Amino acid sequence: MNRIIINVAGASSRISRHIYGHFSEHLGRCIYGGYWVGPDSPIPNVRGIRKDVVDALKKIKIPNLRWPGGCFADEYHWKDGIGPRPGRPKMINTHWGGVIEDNGFGTHEFLDLCEQLSELGSPRCEPYICGNVGSGTVQELSQWVEYCNFDGISPMAELRRKNGRENPWKVRFWGIGNENWGCGGNMTPEFYADNYRRYAVYTRKYEDTTPFKIACGPNSDNYRWTKVMMEKTCSERGNNPDGLALHYYTVPGEWGHKGSAVHFNEAEWYATMHKANFMDELITRHCAIMDEYDPKKKVSLIVDEWGTWYDVEPGTNPGFLYQQNTIRDALVAGIHLNIFNNHSERVSMANIAQTINVLQSVIFTDGDKMMLTPTYHVFDMYKVHQDALKLPVHVESKTNHTGPSTVPAITASASEDDNRKVHISLTNIELNNELPVQLDIRGIPLKYNGGTIITSENMNDHNTFEQGSKVRIGEFKGAVTSHGGRYTLNLPPKSVVTLELE
Ligand code: AHR
Numbered sequence: 324m325n326r327i328i329i330n331v332a333g334a335s336s337r338i339s340r341h342i343y344g345h346f347s348e349h350l351g352r353c354i355y356g357g358y359w360v361g362p363d364s365p366i367p368n369v370r371g372i373r374k375d376v377v378d379a380l381k382k383i384k385i386p387n388l389r390w391p392g393g394c395f396a397d398e399y400h401w402k403d404g405i406g407p408r409p410g411r412p413k414m415i416n417t418h419w420g421g422v423i424e425d426n427g428f429g430t431h432e433f434l435d436l437c438e439q440l441s442e443l444g445s446p447r448c449e450p451y452i453c454g455n456v457g458s459g460t461v462q463e464l465s466q467w468v469e470y471c472n473f474d475g476i477s478p479m480a481e482l483r484r485k486n487g488r489e490n491p492w493k494v495r496f497w498g499i500g501n502e503n504w505g506c507g508g509n510m511t512p513e514f515y516a517d518n519y520r521r522y523a524v525y526t527r528k529y530e531d532t533t534p535f536k537i538a539c540g541p542n543s544d545n546y547r548w549t550k551v552m553m554e555k556t557c558s559e560r561g562n563n564p565d566g567l568a569l570h571y572y573t574v575p576g577e578w579g580h581k582g583s584a585v586h587f588n589e590a591e592w593y594a595t596m597h598k599a600n601f602m603d604e605l606i607t608r609h610c611a612i613m614d615e616y617d618p619k620k621k622v623s624l625i626v627d628e629w630g631t632w633y634d635v636e637p638g639t640n641p642g643f644l645y646q647q648n649t650i651r652d653a654l655v656a657g658i659h660l661n662i663f664n665n666h667s668e669r670v671s672m673a674n675i676a677q678t679i680n681v682l683q684s685v686i687f688t689d690g691d692k693m694m695l696t697p698t699y700h701v702f703d704m705y706k707v708h709q710d711a712l713k714l715p716v717h718v719e720s721k722t723n724h725t726g727p728s729t730v731p732a733i734t735a736s737a738s739e740d741d742n743r744k745v746h747i748s749l750t751n752i753e754l755n756n757e758l759p760v761q762l763d764i765r766g767i768p769l770k771y772n773g774g775t776i777i778t779s780e781n782m783n784d785h786n787t788f789e790q791g792s793k794v795r796i797g798e799f800k801g802a803v804t805s806h807g808g809r810y811t812l813n814l815p816p817k818s819v820v821t822l823e824l825e
Pocket of ligand 1: 394682
């Protein structure tokens with residue numbers, strides 16, 4: 324019997340809603356065609372931004388959006404994207420497909436999007452702007468912050484007003500470069516740490532908007548990067564970043580042959596699950612290094628790029644990174660979100676790559692059509708954990724030996740919301756086995772209220788514009804029986820489940 328022990332009286336910290344964040348780059352059809360159709364489009368829009376997409380993202384309570392890249396960020400000069408649209412310069416998007424970027428979507432459009440994504444009466448969808456350290460200047464980043472955040476008299480605040488925006492947007496999250504170990508300048512950690520310190524000085528606080536500065540962190544298991552960054556920024560007071568950004572993608576094969584998003588076999592299914600679980604080891608080991616230099620956990624680990632990365636769909640532009648999304652992706656999402664919830668003392672933000680039409684998307688668009696992917700539904704099921712109290716979870720699971728190493732067949736995380744409702748999210752990676760689970764709930768007696776599930780008959784099942792939404796959220800109809808504080812249930816194969824107790 325698999326056993327999960329949850330201590331309802333043991334809550335000590337909150338799961339930041341920002342763990343449920345998104346990342347959208349000027350890449351393929353993410354911005355253009357994804358969000359932006361322009362004000363003259365017949366596709367329903369508000370000031371050029373698609374209504375259907377905004378409504379869908381509001382439903383999952385999108386808490387923040389990282390933009391404009393990615394690798395694009397370190398080639399982006401923000402002043403190209405302000406002022407009257409017809410006059411904006413055109414450039415080649417050298418990283419992503421060599422297409423023409425006409426700068427039609429710039430700072431004002433992005434911040435308008437974040438405002439449209441914010442629900443009245445709820446915390447806003449916070450913009451997270453990634454600055455250009457690789458090919459930009461300190462002045463450029465400093466002026467961008469001034470343009471967005473300063474309310475007084477200054478050249479950048481005047482320029483913003485001239486471009487039609489009176490009030491500052493109060494952007495809190497600022498990335499000081501992206502992947503500066505690679506596409507963002509090919510730097511050593513020592514060189515980048517010095518650059519970080521320099522750029523960070525001029526990323527100024529204006530009025531009550533204190534910037535939350537996010538430094539480029541390690542690529543996957545580059546523990547040396549984390550060590551050098553922590554040593555060079557945390558050893559003297561005042562130089563530490565607020566966040567260190569880890570990037571890790573779940574690639575089932577090798578980078579040269581990553582594997583198909585849809586046409587995969589059982590071995591590839593399990594290889595994917597094993598790679599997804601690696602996120603737990605990565606976070607644990609990077610956090611151990613961070614603990615040495617920052618025992619009070621002032622610096623957050625920000626996983627601002629994560630998700631599956633497969634070969635592009637046949638016949639599509641290889642630079643557009645367009646891939647399908649199956650029930651396998653739903654499992655990968657559930658596993659990651661459980662890992663982030665469980666590490667939320669240090670992990671205060673994460674951003675799935677990327678929201679629309681790129682990599683592990685939550686939304687696909689095709690002209691005026693829009694479709695939700697299996698990954699979207701997992702975000703919908705897990706939104707109950709946003710800003711809820713994290714409950715300690717102990718998982719005793721059957722181990723799965725099918726992949727390159729052993730991993731637990733079940734992962735879990737749990738939280739208690741402000742209405743004292745407890746939510747437990749579970750994943751079962753096994754393709755053919757329903758797994759019996761005993762939930763041992765300690766602390767307070769609770770009653771089962773129902774649950775949601777995403778699963779599908781075949782491991783390759785996915786949603787298409789032609790055949791509709793095959794893989795979607797449903798009611799969990801399995802029996803959940805109680806025996807004095809203990810519940811038993813059967814977790815269906817290849818499923819993600821969220822249960823509610825009160
Ligand atoms: O998400 C696609 C790319 O992956 C990003 O631009 C880059 O930061 C990472 O390598």
